[in-house]
């Protein structure tokens with residue numbers, strides 16, 4: 765993985781075992797509650813927690829870490845740029861684009877109904893955020909191929925252009 769041009773205050777990174785998320789809270793250890801997750805970000809605390817199993821898989825670790833870093837970038841992005849990225853995804857939906865660039869976006873995308881777009885529901889906005897993070901990870905984690913990269917080429921190109929135009933190749937405020 766190339767060094768990312770991150771700009772911002774330090775973010776603590778730690779590994780933990782058996783991460784599960786339940787009602788917006790991260791649980792570590794072997795409790796039965798919640799759903800298994802690879803990672804979680806705490807933007808205000810400036811902390812990223814990655815599942816310990818990722819240590820054994822460099823590529824997946826890089827992809828998940830860059831995804832989490834882009835959660836910080838999303839917060840710093842500002843409304844105008846967030847809205848611009850949202851419009852890009854609206855265009856994709858209008859073109860009936862299938863697939864995504866990672867499961868966390870894909871699992872949300874497949875559940876969307878037209879009304880979510882029309883009223884910009886929380887499900888839609890969550891999807892937009894996850895899609896932004898997955899696109900960042902696709903572009904900057906150095907992972908070229910992955911079974912979760914299912915978005916068609918022309919839509920990928922438009923996303924790459926948007927990210928480059930936004931200057932993320934030069935600086936990523938986090």
Ligand SMILES: [Zn+2]
Pocket residue numbers: 831835868894897
């Ligand atoms: Zn995410």
